[in-house]
Amino acid sequence: AQKVTQAQTEISVVEKEDVTLDCVYETRDTTYYLFWYKQPPSGELVFLIRRNSFDEQNEISGRYSWNFQKSTSSFNFTITASQVVDSAVYFCALSERLFGNEKLTFGTGTRLTIIP
Amino acid sequence: DTEVTQTPKHLVMGMTNKKSLKCEQHMGHRAMYWYKQKAKKPPELMFVYSYEKLSINESVPSRFSPECPNSSLLNLHLHALQPEDSALYLCASSQVGGLASTDTQYFGPGTRLTVL
Numbered sequence: 001a002q003k004v005t006q007a008q009t010e011i012s013v014v015e016k017e018d019v020t021l022d023c024v025y026e027t028r029d030t031t032y033y034l035f036w037y038k039q040p041p042s043g044e045l046v047f048l049i050r051r052n053s054f055d056e057q058n059e060i061s062g063r064y065s066w067n068f069q070k071s072t073s074s075f076n077f078t079i080t081a082s083q084v085v086d087s088a089v090y091f092c093a094l095s096e097r098l099f100g101n102e103k104l105t106f107g108t109g110t111r112l113t114i115i116p
Numbered sequence: 117d118t119e120v121t122q123t124p125k126h127l128v129m130g131m132t133n134k135k136s137l138k139c140e141q142h143m144g145h146r147a148m149y150w151y152k153q154k155a156k157k158p159p160e161l162m163f164v165y166s167y168e169k170l171s172i173n174e175s176v177p178s179r180f181s182p183e184c185p186n187s188s189l190l191n192l193h194l195h196a197l198q199p200e201d202s203a204l205y206l207c208a209s210s211q212v213g214g215l216a217s218t219d220t221q222y223f224g225p226g227t228r229l230t231v232l
Contacts, residue, residue, distance in 0.1 A: 035220070042225065043204055043206075043225055043226040044223055044224065044225040044226060045208075045223035101164045101172055102210065102219065103161060104161070104221060107158065108157070108158055
């Protein structure tokens, strides 16, 4: 069975500090996809990134960066120079194919609070 | 335009009421999903529709009845709910991936349901 672990339940940092959110996954599939979603207090899940298991290149998008390491089954997310608007719950997710459709297995989420 | 809309935003209903949640997308996606999210928990998959046909039912009680009238619309009919069904109900849509691909699920803002 697939499993995603986000060991950090809550993190608080002062604005402009860097912060890394950890994600560790388990799967027996050789082909899989990993995702990060942001959920602000409004409730909508906002897609941030998708990464497939064959692409271990790190990715940077503005203040966001992702580090995918297959050897340790980790897909960590770093926010540089954090801002108050980054305050949200962040979910890491792993996809599996089920009956021809994709099923997402979510981690339990990390609640990030940026203190002004 | 990655937009999934959901109505209503909030719903309060009694245990004997019948109500419906509505989800709409105009991205040409052919897979649509219902998720249930309790407070401080990750989303849990309820149903998946692929090409307007029910593909996955995650053992959801029959008091929840999904319907996909066309490729853009997804409804969730509610009847005889229990107070423990109070949650955020999220709709998502995606392309239907091939055997070796997956497609990102885009989420709507959700409906906050309270059952009295």
